[in-house]
Amino acid sequence: MGKAIAIFNQKGGVGKTTTNINLGACLALKGKRVLMLDIDPQGNTTSGIGVSKKELEYTVYELLIEDNFDPRDAVLHTSVENLDLIPANVDLAGAEIEMVQLEGREKRLQKAIDKIRNDYDYIFIDCPPSLGLLTINSLSAVESVLIPIQCEFYALEGVSQLMSTIELVRKNLKPDLEVEGVVLSMFDGRTNLSIQVVQEVKKYFGAKVYSTVIPRNIRLAEAPSFGMPIVEYDPRSKGAEAYREFAEEFLEREGVL
Numbered sequence: 001m002g003k004a005i006a007i008f009n010q011k012g013g014v015g016k017t018t019t020n021i022n023l024g025a026c027l028a029l030k031g032k033r034v035l036m037l038d039i040d041p042q043g044n045t046t047s048g049i050g051v052s053k054k055e056l057e058y059t060v061y062e063l064l065i066e067d068n069f070d071p072r073d074a075v076l077h078t079s080v081e082n083l084d085l086i087p088a089n090v091d092l093a094g095a096e097i098e099m100v101q102l103e104g105r106e107k108r109l110q111k112a113i114d115k116i117r118n119d120y121d122y123i124f125i126d127c128p129p130s131l132g133l134l135t136i137n138s139l140s141a142v143e144s145v146l147i148p149i150q151c152e153f154y155a156l157e158g159v160s161q162l163m164s165t166i167e168l169v170r171k172n173l174k175p176d177l178e179v180e181g182v183v184l185s186m187f188d189g190r191t192n193l194s195i196q197v198v199q200e201v202k203k204y205f206g207a208k209v210y211s212t213v214i215p216r217n218i219r220l221a222e223a224p225s226f227g228m229p230i231v232e233y234d235p236r237s238k239g240a241e242a243y244r245e246f247a248e249e250f251l252e253r254e255g256v257l
């Protein structure tokens with residue numbers, strides 16, 4: 001049965017979408033069947049993998065709102081073999097409000113995901129940078145949370161809020177929700193700040209921090225505008241190398257390698 005993982009940090013711009021697309025693509029290239037679920041109304045995972053947000057027949061919106069919707073109808077295949085996507089666009093912003101009145105409003109995503117778990121090895125959910133109902137749905141639908149943290153000043157700001165959100169979900173909705181791991185992104189080895197952030201994050205999260213650190217790499221920032229994961233856009237770049245290494249480490253920890 002597939003494992004569902006939410007890529008979560010309510011802080012914006014820390015590398016959630018970049019990690020979703022590139023970890024997903026690297027795992028898919030290793031033969032894992034991967035589904036990326038875009039639950040962010042900005043739809044950055046969707047456009048970043050080359051899918052136009054304007055021409056979507058179905059999105060995560062239907063999956064959350066329509067009781068008898070078959071999630072497979074919303075699945076799109078990407079240019080990477082084994083890598084599928086359930087897309088999102090701005091319609092999803094409405095779902096957050098509409099869901100308030102629906103039965104089982106915190107568990108709607110889990111219900112939908114359970115219908116397709118067996119089709120995949122991993123299901124990654126790209127959470128929006130907020131703590132609303134979309135995020136709560138994501139956290140109650142998954143086994144674990146992958147937390148990207150940007151190597152910047154105030155990196156740990158918001159982390160205690162993030163951990164209390166996880167705790168709240170554990171208490172009320174999903175007692176066995178785990179922290180899968182913490183991945184440091186946008187590392188710049190030339191600055192003391194980046195090095196300090198790594199130390200601080202390791203002090204806070206201990207062994208949960210992956211030893212692979214994702215460097216700041218311009219090719220990673222360019223790739224989404226070409227609708228490609230880094231391993232296709234520039235396979236020899238530092239960014240591609242880092243995400244390949246991260247995928248290895250991720251699988252090692254899973255005990256799959």
Ligand SMILES: Nc1ncnc2c1ncn2[C@@H]1O[C@H](COP(=O)(O)OP(=O)(O)OP(=O)(O)O)[C@@H](O)[C@H]1O
Pocket residue numbers: 011012013014015016017018019040042044127128129185186187214215216217218220221222224239
């Ligand atoms: N390692 C990196 N090196 C250079 N640029 C990066 C790197 N990781 C992400 N970026 C760029 O930084 C910006 C924010 O990254 P990303 O969209 O992955 O963050 P996010 O946490 O998903 O944002 P949001 O909270 O808005 O959903 C994007 O423009 C992305 O291309």
